Amino acid sequence: MKKMLAKSVVSLAVAACLSGVAVAGDNPNDPAEGWNRAMFSVNEGLDTVIAKPLAKGYDYVAPLPVKVVFGNFFSNIADVMIGVNNLLQGKPGDAASDWGRVLVNSTIGIGGAFDVASEMGMDKHYEDFGQTMAVWGAGEGAYLFWPVIGPRTVRDTAGFVVDSYTDPLWYTYPVPVRNSLVAVRYVDARAALLPTDKIIEEAATDKYAYVRDAYLQHRRSAVYDGNPPREVAVPNGKPSVELKSTPGASGK
Amino acid sequence: MKQLFSLLAGIFLLASNVFAADEAPDVLVKRVTEEVLNIVRNDKDIQAGNSKKVIQLVEVKVLPHFNFLRMTSLAVGKDWNKASPEQKKRLAKEFETLLVRTYSNALTAYKNQTIIYKPLRMQPGDTDVLVRTEIRQPGQQAVQLDYGVEKQDNGAWKVYDVVVAGISLVTNYRETFAQEVRNGGIDGLIATLADKNKQTEAKLEKKS
Numbered sequence: 001m002k003k004m005l006a007k008s009v010v011s012l013a014v015a016a017c018l019s020g021v022a023v024a025g026d027n028p029n030d031p032a033e034g035w036n037r038a039m040f041s042v043n044e045g046l047d048t049v050i051a052k053p054l055a056k057g058y059d060y061v062a063p064l065p066v067k068v069v070f071g072n073f074f075s076n077i078a079d080v081m082i083g084v085n086n087l088l089q090g091k092p093g094d095a096a097s098d099w100g101r102v103l104v105n106s107t108i109g110i111g112g113a114f115d116v117a118s119e120m121g122m123d124k125h126y127e128d129f130g131q132t133m134a135v136w137g138a139g140e141g142a143y144l145f146w147p148v149i150g151p152r153t154v155r156d157t158a159g160f161v162v163d164s165y166t167d168p169l170w171y172t173y174p175v176p177v178r179n180s181l182v183a184v185r186y187v188d189a190r191a192a193l194l195p196t197d198k199i200i201e202e203a204a205t206d207k208y209a210y211v212r213d214a215y216l217q218h219r220r221s222a223v224y225d226g227n228p229p230r231e232v233a234v235p236n237g238k239p240s241v242e243l244k245s246t247p248g249a250s251g252k
Numbered sequence: 253m254k255q256l257f258s259l260l261a262g263i264f265l266l267a268s269n270v271f272a273a274d275e276a277p278d279v280l281v282k283r284v285t286e287e288v289l290n291i292v293r294n295d296k297d298i299q300a301g302n303s304k305k306v307i308q309l310v311e312v313k314v315l316p317h318f319n320f321l322r323m324t325s326l327a328v329g330k331d332w333n334k335a336s337p338e339q340k341k342r343l344a345k346e347f348e349t350l351l352v353r354t355y356s357n358a359l360t361a362y363k364n365q366t367i368i369y370k371p372l373r374m375q376p377g378d379t380d381v382l383v384r385t386e387i388r389q390p391g392q393q394a395v396q397l398d399y400g401v402e403k404q405d406n407g408a409w410k411v412y413d414v415v416v417a418g419i420s421l422v423t424n425y426r427e428t429f430a431q432e433v434r435n436g437g438i439d440g441l442i443a444t445l446a447d448k449n450k451q452t453e454a455k456l457e458k459k460s
Contacts, residue, residue, distance in 0.1 A: 027427065068390045115390075124394070192392055195361050203354040203421075205448050209428045214419045221418020226396050228418065230382065 029143070030212065036145040040208045043147050052197075055190035067188070069113045074185045075124065076105045076112030077168050084166075085127035089135045097122050126222065129166075130159025134223040143212055151215040277401040277409040278372040280317065281383045285367060288313050292362050301360045303353075303456050310356045319402065319410040320348040326413065327425040328441075331433045339438050346445035351421065353452050355414075365389040367397075379403040382415075 027033055062070075083098030101117035101124070109116040118124060133155055134140070141154025152160055164170065169185065172178040204210035221228045275283070291309060292298050298306045324344040325332045335343060370384040380402045387395045400413030400420075414421045432441040 027431065029427065064390075071392055126393070195358075199354055199358055202357065202452055203350070204428075205444050206428050206431070209431070210424065213424045213427050217419045217424060218417055226418060 031142050032144055036143065036212075037208050039145045039147055040211075043145070043150065046147060051187075051190050052194075054187050055194060058187050059191045059194060067191070070184065070188050071192075072105070072109070072115045073112045074169075074188065075115065076102060076109070079105075079124075080168055081163070081166055082125055082127045085129060085132045086125060088132045089127065094125055098125060125225075128156075128159055129162040130156035130219070131223050133159055140216075140219070143216065145208075145212075151212065153216070153219065156219060275409070276372070277374075277381050277399075277403075278369065278383045280409055281385065281399055281401070281411075282369050284314060284317055285385070288359070289362065289367070292359055298360055299362075301357075303357055303360070306359050307352060307356045310352055310359070315348075315352070317409075317411055319404070319412045320344045322402070322410075322412040323347065323351075323422050327422045328429050328433075329423075329426045331430060331438065334433070335438045339442065342442050343438070343445070346442060346449060347425075349449045350445055350452075353449070353456075355421070363389075 030036065059067075079098045079102045083095040083102070086092075086098055087095040101122050104117040104120065104122070105112050105115060108114075115124075130153075138155050140156070143151065143153055144157060145151050146157070149160065169181055170178065172181060200207060200210060200214075288309065291313070292306075295305070298309070321340065321344045324340070324347045327347060328335070328343065332340070366388045368386040368388060370386065372381065372383060374381045380400070383399045383401055385397045385399075387397055395417055396415075398415040399411050400415070401409045402412050404410055412422070429441055432444050436443065
């Protein structure tokens with residue numbers, strides 16, 4: 001079984017490299033397109049044989065309450081660094097709310113199993129170091145597709161490294177417990193994306209490009225906390241951009 | 253008596269049209285969303301994933317409030333001017349089919365998520381606004397779902413963009429479509445979309 005898996009992964013990788021060379025990109029917004037498409041195929045292969053079956057199994061076996069508890073637990077741990085990033089982005093109010101959430105959910109929410117804070121009106125935020133660097137003025141850089149990790153711009157790859165080093169979950173001991181937690185979090189996150197798979201499959205005429213452009217749009221919106229400057233629709237020709245909000249400014 | 257009835261019916265129709273024209277964009281989004289979700293909640297077939305039925309629902313209830321020509325022009329971007337009126341019509345038709353099929357099926361996944369309607373920020377005289385909503389579900393990240401809505405010449409508001417988690421379902425096609433036009437012109441793009449739609453159609457047929 002293991003041998004078969006290794007074989008299929010290798011052949012996928014080879015096939016991917018060949019097809020990657022064939023479609024050397026001419027898209028100025030995606031200078032690494034050839035390499036990216038190759039890695040995209042490798043990742044699709046890995047996902048099909050490993051991550052997706054695990055996620056489907058988890059989705060099938062775990063009843064909804066269990067999934068909700070796991071989701072809340074990981075979300076609670078993440079709120080610690082989300083608060084730090086909000087502070088680094090000059091939003092002390094949001095940071096205070098994030099840490100308030102950790103306080104409430106870790107105590108009344110029984111170790112983060114229940115998201116009591118959201119019911120109390122303390123909204124969940126989503127921040128990471130890539131967004132923080134964007135608020136500090138860093139450009140996003142080229143789009144890259146990594147195996148296992150998935151799509152990241154150059155800036156967000158650096159952000160991902162910092163996020164991983166500062167992730168409280170990675171400092172859990174003993175190591176086997178830590179590893180199980182990290183694995184469950186990965187599978188839980190993948191399972192949450194299962195309904196999206198089908199939509200992308202049906203919506204995209206070119207899956208690689210569809211995923212790339214969706215990722216870039218999503219990240220640009222996240223930097224502005226979901227309130228990016230609106231592209232004002234012009235009937236014919238190039239849309240103009242109207243700058244109404246500044247990055248990081250909470251649009252509430 | 254019959255005449256009176258038709259007169260009354262006529263007045264009623266007229267009144268409802270006037271009402272519809274005056275309906276604010278956020279009210280429109282909320283009304284249509286609630287109407288559709290109500291039907292989904294009470295329809296076992298749709299919940300079981302009956303694609304044909306859900307597509308029909310969307311075509312009847314949702315599509316009249318969408319401006320697909322506008323959506324297609326935004327998805328195609330600067331190449332839109334290269335298309336003849338006939339090509340524009342065919343492009344819009346294929347793009348409509350693609351979007352309707354894809355996202356109608358998302359409705360069958362609806363369980364008991366709550367929709368939050370956010371307050372509309374609109375100046376008097378605005379003809380292009382963003383209606384913001386949020387889908388909440390326990391244990392999962394809330395998903396922001398926004399609608400770009402534009403006032404038509406007849407006063408009614410129509411949706412020209414749907415934005416999920418910051419991703420515009422319309423402009424997300426821009427790079428792909430531009431690539432298709434570079435490779436095979438406007439007709440090449442139409443052919444690609446028609447081909448994609450045929451594949452999806454075949455899958456739907458196989459399922460039912």
